[in-house]
């Protein structure tokens with residue numbers, strides 16, 4: 001397909017996307033953020049040279065800010081054992097990463113998360129995993145971690161303290177911004193979800209109670225890092241399954257985060273444990289997922305049950321736009337539009353509709369120089385085909401686009 005959109009004239013709205021912007025206390029060189037996409041480049045939970053190179057390349061490619069994905073705030077907060085864990089030992093490696101990104105004029109954010117009741121990490125202290133309410137941890141069945149244990153009040157306090165400690169370490173490592181992961185079915189998203197948080201104490205029930213832990217985390221992190229660091233929250237517009245969080249509550253969550261002093265909200269959706277493709281859209285890379293799975297029984301489970309339990313959603317450009325508009329209409333604080341942003345036209349529309357920033361994942365994995373290419377007029381659209389094979393690569397040798405492979409024939413099963 002020929003890429004005619006590169007020849008579009010630059011509209012005032014698109015120009016706004018490429019112009020410097022303020023995010024809380026930060027000045028960004030443009031309004032384009034590389035969103036967190038787990039890199040799979042942290043052997044032993046530590047940052048590698050590969051991780052540094054990955055983000056350096058994105059910074060050199062022209063984004064305003066890149067985001068290091070999922071830093072677990074504690075060993076208990078890891079979904080799997082190799083995940084980056086924000087402890088003092090990783091600070092020097094992360095400092096090399098932030099220095100390298102800064103050398104290219106970009107800002108760098110660290111996503112801080114906790115897995116709650118969604119984990120297959122056998123190395124975490126038992127009982128593991130722990131979430132808002134008891135339930136099943138299907139993700140950890142084969143690892144002998146079938147049950148989710150309800151968090152005690154001491155566990156809750158520990159989580160708040162762990163977020164604050166990790167945030168402080170991130171600042172020591174030179175990060176400009178912190179992104180609190182309140183989405184995708186991780187702990188703080190489990191807490192907000194009426195389907196998953198079934199607590200009957202002061203930490204569950206109506207939305208005010210379900211918001212209590214996420215807000216306590218925001219407050220503790222802000223106290224720990226002060227006002228010079230941008231604090232953003234990645235939230236769900238909807239969980240993507242019946243009984244889960246819907247956009248009406250997402251608006252209220254946005255209002256509460258606005259009052260709590262969050263500098264921007266990055267709007268996403270979906271629950272990795274229940275609706276993994278809702279947050280991505282596009283193809284289901286089952287063949288690759290089976291190939292990289294190490295556990296033989298899990299391999300079999302993906303092969304037999306995968307086609308039935310992993311629902312697919314056709315890819316659409318700007319796939320969260322309809323729901324995001326509702327937050328835009330209700331909130332004053334800066335909002336980051338995300339989901340299927342792949343072209344100059346998409347940037348134009350996001351700015352035209354009043355969003356303050358855009359965040360791109362797969363389009364930049366496929367083409368780290370995309371923003372430079374847009375500005376130079378040498379590309380109008382990312383080459384990404386939303387085959388989602390990058391997800392498989394993340395578990396193989398680190399996230400990357402497979403389109404360069406000589407024999408590349410990404411499986412487009414169930415794609416749009």
Ligand SMILES: Cc1cc2nc3c(=O)[nH]c(=O)nc-3n(C[C@H](O)[C@H](O)[C@H](O)COP(=O)(O)O)c2cc1C
Nearest residue numbers: 035036037038069070339340341360361362390391
């Ligand atoms: C390989 C891969 C890894 C991802 N890892 C994370 C993650 O660690 N944290 C997160 O919040 N979202 C993660 N996501 C979701 C993205 O941040 C983003 O929400 C999603 O890809 C939709 O944006 P896009 O259409 O621009 O790719 C991941 C997505 C992909 C493709």
